[in-house]
Amino acid sequence: MLHLKSLSTVALLCLYCATTINAAEIPAPQDIRYPGTLTLSVDLTDLDRRLFMVRESVPVKPGPLTLLYPQWLPGTHGPNGPVNLLAGLIITARGRRLPWLRDPVNMYAFHIDVPADADRVELEFQFASPQTAEQGRIVATPEILGLQWNTVVLYPAGYYTSRISVKADVKLPAGWQFGTALDVVSRSADHVEFAPTSLDTLVDSPLFAGRHYKRVDLDPAADVPVYVNIVADNPSKLEIKPEQLAAYRKLMKEAYALYGTRSFDRYDFLLALTENFSGIGLEHHRSSENVHRPGHFTEWDKNAPGRDLLAHELTHSWNGKHRRPADLWTANFNVPMQDSLLWVYEGQTQYWGIVLTARSALWPQQVAQEVLANIAAAYERNRPGRVWRNLQDTTNQPILGGRRALPFPSWQRTVDYYNEGVLLWLDVDTKLRELTGNRRSLDDFARAFFGTKDKSYEVVTYTFDDVVATLNAVSPHDWKAFLRERLDGHGPAAPLARNSPRFKRRSTR
Ligand SMILES: [Zn+2]
Structure with missing residues (x-):
């Protein structure tokens, strides 16, 4: 009461x-x-x-x-x-x-x-x-707090x-530690004051706090600091083995090599290892909210599924935050969004999340191939709803109710722009390699489209035509027709490229 x-x-x-x-x-x-x-x-x-x-x-x-x-x-x-x-x-x-x-x-x-x-x-x-x-x-447990401003x-x-300035401060439970991408100006005991910032940046900079906390440096001595801020139900779960740390450090190197830029001036993964705090994977420009099982590090071999989460959320700093669909960008948080380009925002992020997880050796290449095969099998055979609802229309799903369970998901279709989006971009990758004798690929698109400015976290919006123009710059083709056929078509099956992405990055460009 x-x-x-x-x-x-x-x-x-x-x-x-x-x-x-x-x-x-x-x-x-x-x-x-x-x-x-x-x-x-x-x-x-x-x-x-x-x-x-x-x-x-x-x-x-x-x-x-x-x-x-x-x-x-x-x-x-x-x-x-x-x-x-x-x-x-x-x-x-x-x-x-x-x-x-x-x-x-x-x-x-x-x-x-x-x-x-x-x-x-x-x-x-x-x-x-x-x-x-x-x-x-659930964002408050006896061990973990998640604050979305x-x-x-x-x-x-x-x-x-972006034009409203806010000075925020928090009082934490006694002795707790926290992670956030906000700049701290003072801390006394459990009271933390943050530097004034725009309401946009504040809302984009959540905080995870915990009774049990560990901070891991993913890019030591770099001019752009990157940390994983780990909170857990139990302190024994915070242990991270050297080979796990090496793989997460490689993830940063692979992402920088892919995009050619750092899309932030600092980056903080917020990671909760828990079964009491609700699951989340939510991107922000200079941080992300992530939840894994308590044994993510300590029972590594049991936890391959979902290990692409951090790679996915990190990719969003470029794809979604820096480059943002023009109809998704809004002037404040009470103007309706439009989601027509989520097949880029989420679909290509899902694709790079899988590929970067393999490139960084967080997954053996075989696991990444099995993940893709699983997606292909599901979408080729188990989406009868394509006859009435095309991929483009599924991008409205977050406004229609998001991932709420449906009585007939294969017939009604749900957030298919994620995984059918993966197949679409695999198809683009294959076509680029066919057109160029294997000299160019989706890597070239990613670098040209998303890697536009180093150490900056400004938002640059784009339209469908911008996607087409960049693809044409990588290799000329009727990309508009290629994409619209896959977005607006009704089947009979998902776009299935008979190829496999580059799990190994090319050593020369
Ligand atoms: Zn995402």
Whole structure:
């Protein structure tokens, strides 16, 4: 049962609450700087109730104001912000409580009327993190915490989120350690303050904290630091053997060799080895959230399936974060996304995740070949739904309900742009090699398309025509027809190239 000190005060003040607030129009985001800096303090110490306690201060001007809870989340490609888990919202200005009104149509928008004498509003609320998997992803256990900042922030409508500055801080359970791609400006005991950053970067920089923690350097002495921040249910699971470390270090070298750039100024893998914290693989520009089984390192031979996870999420720093489909990029987290290019964003990432896992020796080449054979078999024989639903239409799936279980997945089709996307790109690779006498391949496309700027994490958007133009630059062909046939066609079977990707990188270019 929730008991908050402020409840009695709130009840008293409510006798005087004005109820005249109206649902204003929600202003569209503009590319202008939001005046002032939001401050956001999150207390993560209530492990018993798993409540994330939030205090936020927003600089404002008098008049109508709409605050938004993030709905359309990068990486999930859909309207998945857990607004149903926001609780206890109290808004005040100069110590007086302000009534708020949830927009009658948009459940993620809260309207308030800022009084004439106020220059800030203070927010207090909780993110009631799930206690059971039925309630959502479990992100707080007695040993591990995962903080996605989009769950603990309300922000003013009317501005690009890249133009809103936020200064955040957290209070951690006593003695816990953490990993994040955010810059730390101070730490005293369990209170950590981060450097002010844009709301975009904050939301793109989650934090994993744990009672049991280990930090592993994947690129010692490099000018772009790369770490794996490991948290685990049990400290004995943190052990990583030299050959495992060597393979993950090789993953970085292989990724840099493929793309020719570092798509970040630092990179932090956040990795939880757990059976209590909910599974995730979620990309960010300078970090990623990953979950493996507790025995990922200590029972290595049992854990080959899924070992391509870190390679997949790392690849997204180039494919998805740096190069972003133009219709997927949005000005703030409450503008609807369009997912038409997920067969590039996810399909080619899935492809490189498999290939880079083999190139780095995290998998023997044979395992990677078996993974591809398994995909080919599944999609050649077991997708009768292709007759009514083409690959292109499956890119709408994150908006239709994501990976939620379906009664007839082979007939209804689901997120097929991942693995049928792998087959499509394998087909492109094969065609490039046919056209060029084996001198060029999908490696050349990846380097040209994704590796455009070193040590930068800016976003550069692209369209279908840009994909076609880069393929034509690698080797001229009617790529538009080639791709549209595979995206818009109805069968009878998946695109199956009779070839195998380059599991070994060419030594010369
Ligand atoms: Zn992905």
